[in-house]
Amino acid sequence: MSTRPSIAVTSRLTGMACLRCAEPWPVAEYEAGCPRCAAEGHASNLRLTYLPGERGASLPYPEALSLGEGGTPLVELPELASELKLGKLSAKLEWCNPTGSHKDRMSAQLIARALDRGAERVVAASSGNGGLSVAAYAARAGLSAEIATTEALPRVYRRAITAYGATLVSFADSMVRWKHLAKRVGEGAFAATNYMVPAIGTNPFGIEGYKKIAAELAAGTMPDLVVMPCSRGDLLSGIRLGFEEIGAGVPMLVAAEPFARLERVLAGADYREPFAGDTAQASIAGSTVTWQAVEALRASTGRAVPVDDGAARAAQSRLAACGLHAELSAASALAALAILAAGGGLAGRHAVIVLTGSGSRDPGDSDMAARPQDEAAPDGALAQPATTGVSPQRTDPSVQQRENG
Numbered sequence: 001m002s003t004r005p006s007i008a009v010t011s012r013l014t015g016m017a018c019l020r021c022a023e024p025w026p027v028a029e030y031e032a033g034c035p036r037c038a039a040e041g042h043a044s045n046l047r048l049t050y051l052p053g054e055r056g057a058s059l060p061y062p063e064a065l066s067l068g069e070g071g072t073p074l075v076e077l078p079e080l081a082s083e084l085k086l087g088k089l090s091a092k093l094e095w096c097n098p099t100g101s102h103k104d105r106m107s108a109q110l111i112a113r114a115l116d117r118g119a120e121r122v123v124a125a126s127s128g129n130g131g132l133s134v135a136a137y138a139a140r141a142g143l144s145a146e147i148a149t150t151e152a153l154p155r156v157y158r159r160a161i162t163a164y165g166a167t168l169v170s171f172a173d174s175m176v177r178w179k180h181l182a183k184r185v186g187e188g189a190f191a192a193t194n195y196m197v198p199a200i201g202t203n204p205f206g207i208e209g210y211k212k213i214a215a216e217l218a219a220g221t222m223p224d225l226v227v228m229p230c231s232r233g234d235l236l237s238g239i240r241l242g243f244e245e246i247g248a249g250v251p252m253l254v255a256a257e258p259f260a261r262l263e264r265v266l267a268g269a270d271y272r273e274p275f276a277g278d279t280a281q282a283s284i285a286g287s288t289v290t291w292q293a294v295e296a297l298r299a300s301t302g303r304a305v306p307v308d309d310g311a312a313r314a315a316q317s318r319l320a321a322c323g324l325h326a327e328l329s330a331a332s333a334l335a336a337l338a339i340l341a342a343g344g345g346l347a348g349r350h351a352v353i354v355l356t357g358s359g360s361r362d363p364g365d366s367d368m369a370a371r372p373q374d375e376a377a378p379d380g381a382l383a384q385p386a387t388t389g390v391s392p393q394r395t396d397p398s399v400q401q402r403e404n405g
């Protein structure tokens, strides 16, 4: 193991502030979110604040260890634009990041934060892409990593995560997985995903990494709307914060979700309630909503659009016919856009869909799920051991319990 690199936070960082009550806070890890909101029974993530003076989107760790993340292609889809009566439609190919998803932008900043904090170990709860990304960046930094997942995780992810040297533990229930992370954080590990209930979102230092998507989009012709898959809203919140910092206006942000969660909150439901639903869109499954997602939609006059699995599959096929094979969850962005376009009001507008992961692998492919023999067993007190061996094709009843990470 090589000596761990020393990475300093930018001198322009001045502090943090709550996304809900705007209270300023000193730079620290706030595991339960804003302390003032927590005392009032609310769960809200924080954002970072910077000295003014730099154009573009700031990063807390500009010198973070990179694997080449960011600068992803923006591909025009003129035929689809014409079908949907849009002026212009482009797809941001986030699967071109080093481990194949948008999560790499977040992992680079998270691992820099973990190094800065002197952490020896990072832990993440993941349905697939997040865990894979954290494992890779932790390996790059010489940090040990433990990824807590569910039995449904496909073998292709298991192989990759363990190839990076990370420990993989499987749980029958995703909420138990979050308790496992809380235990590890209590032991000094750095959390690279949310593990709180009500959910808050990932450490704000990581979310900052997504601001660069806004910067890359704003460097071209500013879109009128940006549509993306959404679960706990890390990506959504990061893109919103990026556009706000750039100062050229915030496009309408649209959250595609597999069943009505954010849509119900925008209609008046309490964001802290559970919103149960079943879906094969594994990367954006889960029953929780975060304040950061709600706030990003409100700040951008945005929308939440439920996309059922059938609509996501149709969108996946349509994208594939354009040469883009997206993960089912990612394809939901096109389905959500089509739903909005059918409702009218988008004629001639410029839309971007964020394709977060490739269809060449998918956390929702439960027929590929199987725990290899070399995988670590979870701690007995908190976990129910996963079944070893090849699982038959199945409809996983626990799918509605999954929480992405």
Ligand SMILES: [Zn+2]
Pocket: 018, 019, 020, 021, 022, 023, 034, 035, 036, 037, 038, 044
């Ligand atoms: Zn607050």
